[in-house]
Structures are given as structure tokens and as C-alpha cells.
Amino acid sequence: IPGANVLGVAADLSDARGVDALLAGLPGNVDILVNNAGIFDPQDFFETDDATWEQYWQTNVMSGVRLSRALLPAMVDAGWGRVLFISSESARNIPADMIHYGVSKTAQLSLSRGLAKRVAGSGVTVNAVLPGPTLSDGFATMFEEERARTGKPLEQIGREFVMAHRPASVIQRAATVEEVANMVVYLASPQASATSGAALRVDGGVVDDIV
Structure with missing residues (x-):
């Protein structure tokens, strides 16, 4: 964005100290919060120990709890703000692995x-975005060994994964990060002022329902 001032703060959002470090590095109030810190990795339920469950809870859930608790009040006071959670189609279509x-x-x-109900009528909206399989850095890392072994491009691996493990997909491929970002940009904009408390899918039709 021409003329934008970009500030980076390195922080581990999986614990309270990291969140505090991020908040301390902010120059002022925040208008838009996108809770996108997250981890994923296949693991059998019976081999998933308490430490792993705690790691996922702290990273995927509590990072958003802490940041929203810290940043939402100023948005409410200002009468405008956007909070987004990057969830997943796996929230509704729980993967067995x-x-x-x-x-x-x-x-x-x-x-x-x-949270949307908690700040109702304030001018602040809170929504969740549900991507399906996406050609993200995490996806690339998960299939790094297969890419090296087969020489297949990531797009082909993504398509094969979708057809094997998410056959209900309507687009029959993995989404790009840009396609997911398009939904995030819309929800963060003034044009989405009447959308709050919603879970919007960018899953390529993986979840097989009409709502």
C-alpha cells in the first residue's frame, strides 16, 4: 500500500507474555484485529497427550481471547472496529486425524x-472465517517430503489431497491464500457493516450443506 507505515513486532502468541510483548509494541489503538495465529498437524487421538492439547488451546484459542480482551474496549469506545477469527472448515467437519x-x-x-453479542450495537463487528484446505506455508511444510520425493508442484498435491480427503469439495482443489484473504479484506471493510456474529466459509464447498 503506497505510503503505508508498517510496524513489525516479533512475539509468541501462545502464552500471555508474548501477547503482552505484542501489545507493548503497538503504537496506538487498533481498528482491525485478525486472529490468525494457529498451528495444525495430524495426530491420532489416542496418541495426543495433554501437553499437545494445551499447546493447541493456548495457540489457537487463547491468543484470540487475550488480544480481543485487550483491544476490543477501545474499538467500542471509538464506535467502530473489526475483529476476525481465522477458524477452519474443520470446526464443523472435524477431521478424525x-x-x-x-x-x-x-x-x-x-x-x-x-464476542459479537457482547459488543452488540457498538459499531464493532466480530466474525469468523472458515477456510478449507489452503496452499499456505503450513500446508507446504506438511507436504514438503512428498514434494521432494515426487517432484509434484504444490498445487497438484493440494488437488490430490482435496479429492482424497475432502471429496465433497465443489471447486475440487485447494484454495490460495489470496482467495481466503479476499474474504478477510471484505469483512474488515466498511462494506461489511451489517455482518457480525457470522461464520463465513471459504472452504470451496467442502462442508456439504446449503447454509
Whole structure:
């Protein structure tokens, strides 16, 4: 964006100290908060220990709890603001091989809906975005070994993954990060002023319903 001033703060949002470090590095009030800190990795339920569950809860859920608690009051006082949670289609379509992840993403839907009701009528909107399989850095890392072994481009691996594990997909491929970002940009804009407490899907039709 021409003329934009960009500030970076390195912080680990999986614990309260990291959130405090981020907040201390902010130059002023925040108008738009996108809670996008998250981790995922397949692991069988019976091999997922308490420490892993706690890691997912702290990273995927409590990071958004802490940041929203700190930043929402100023938005309410200003009469305008946007809070977004990057959830997942796995919040509704719980993967059998990532139950710990799915549970954390379902929790984000409850959190976003509850916060929207808490700040109702304030001019601040709170929504969740539910991507499906997406060609993100995390997706690329998960399939790094397969890419090296087969020489297949990430787009092809994404398409094969979708058709094998999310066959209900209407677009029959993985989304790009830009396609997910388009929904985020809309929800963060003034044009989305009548959308709050919603869970908007960018899942390519993976969740097989009409709502």
C-alpha cells in the first residue's frame, strides 16, 4: 500500500507474555484485529497427550481471547472496529486425524459469536472465517517430503489431497491464500457493516450443506 507505515513486532502468541510483548509494541489503538495465529498437524487421538492439547488451546484459542480482551474496549469506545477469527472448515467437519485441531477451531466459532453479542450495537463487528484446505506455508511444510520425493508442484498435491480427503469439495482443489484473504479484506471493510456474529466459509464447498 503506497505510503503505508508498517510496524513489525516479533512475539509468541501462545502464552500471555508474548501477547503482552505484542501489545507493548503497538503504537496506538487498533481498528482491525485478525486472529490468525494457529498451528495444525495430524495426530491420532489416542496418541495426543495433554501437553499437545494445551499447546493447541493456548495457540489457537487463547491468543484470540487475550488480544480481543485487550483491544476490543477501545474499538467500542471509538464506535467502530473489526475483529476476525481465522477458524477452519474443520470446526464443523472435524477431521478424525486432527481432533485436537478441530476442537480448537470449533471453540473459535463460539468465541467470535459470543464476542459479537457482547459488543452488540457498538459499531464493532466480530466474525469468523472458515477456510478449507489452503496452499499456505503450513500446508507446504506438511507436504514438503512428498514434494521432494515426487517432484509434484504444490498445487497438484493440494488437488490430490482435496479429492482424497475432502471429496465433497465443489471447486475440487485447494484454495490460495489470496482467495481466503479476499474474504478477510471484505469483512474488515466498511462494506461489511451489517455482518457480525457470522461464520463465513471459504472452504470451496467442502462442508456439504446449503447454509
